[in-house]
Amino acid sequence: MSRKPCCVGEGLKKGAWTTEEDKKLISYIHEHGEGGWRDIPQKAGLKRCGKSCRLRWTNYLKPEIKRGEFSSEEEQIIIMLHAARGNKWSVIARHLPRRTDNEIKNYWNTHLKKRLIDQGIDPVTHKPLASNTNPTVTTTATTQPGSLHSLDASSPDDQYPRSTSMPSMSLPISSGLNTVSEITTNDGTPVKGDSLSCKKSIKKSSSTSRLLNKVAAKATSIKDILSATTIPYGSFSNGFPEQSPNEEDSSKALVDLDPFSQSLLYTEHEIHATSDLDMDQGYDFSYFLEKIGRDDHHNEEHDTNVEYGHDLLMSDVSQEVSSTSVDDQGNMIGNFEGWSSYLLDHAGYMYDTDYDLLEKQII
DNA sequence: AACAGTCTCAACCGCCTCGAG
């Protein structure tokens, strides 16, 4: 019942493509366009099967393909979407303009997966690995801004104490902080060379983070407004950390229950750091994606995998807020209004707040 | 220098989806 492989045929070449073959394929597609892959090899004078041609073109030769190191923003998106959708590389690739699913898949398997494991996070479930879970750790973890959630492969597993009630995985936060972290060896000398993992630790701001930071700043304003209202316990019975008020002082617990505050692990100094946001200084949007993920959890029935950030980037929701796109410089851009509206919608829903009034106060 | 082990990623394989007939 198995289908006959498309690439059966005498004299069909396999393996690495030569420059000459690439030239032929590029030349043909430039002249005739994509499609009709079955006929392309013959017409282009290639001893390859059509499928091989298509893969070579879509994964490697296509001019708009972006190659090279992944930005921290891209890493965040990959991790969040992977948590939400698993190994749906094509879905993830749709949110990373100019990246191919194959490249993302490779990057995940060779870099991100290992880093998550190094941090004690199960790359499949995105939850803390059982052996590394420390149920005694609660709130107010001492944080080091710019380093807490960065996926630094050199970080020891126990460097970042994890609350049992924290999101199922930590997210890199450094992208919006303009943090330039020099990677050093154990003796303190800077690491040179072209190691991908080293390069990736150099954080820089981008148009993506700036745009999303604006949304984050707006959402923080929502938080400031809403935080003036006392929200009784029990208002958020689902989707929030399981924690009894008796276990924490009430003022802190209130912060913890604020849907626009950070998770339990993302402690007060980080929250305060957002209150006087500088658009250019940035703010890491992953917090908001995470928060929104919790909101989704609050609103709907979700499986255990759905705990942070992801649904915003999932196709259904991102249709609301517009998918990521790319500007003429190749930078990822988002729909600011769409994201803002989405955040506002969630704020209104969560607090049963008058939407119009809320929006007037914010905008 | 030589070798072994590890890593990276382009390419392949086989199954799935979907549209055309």
Next chain:
DNA sequence: TCTCGAGGCGGTTGAGACTGT
């Protein structure tokens, strides 16, 4: 409704590069 085939997708492989001894 069924069949077929093109294209899409995710898992896996293996050649070459890199690193350590």
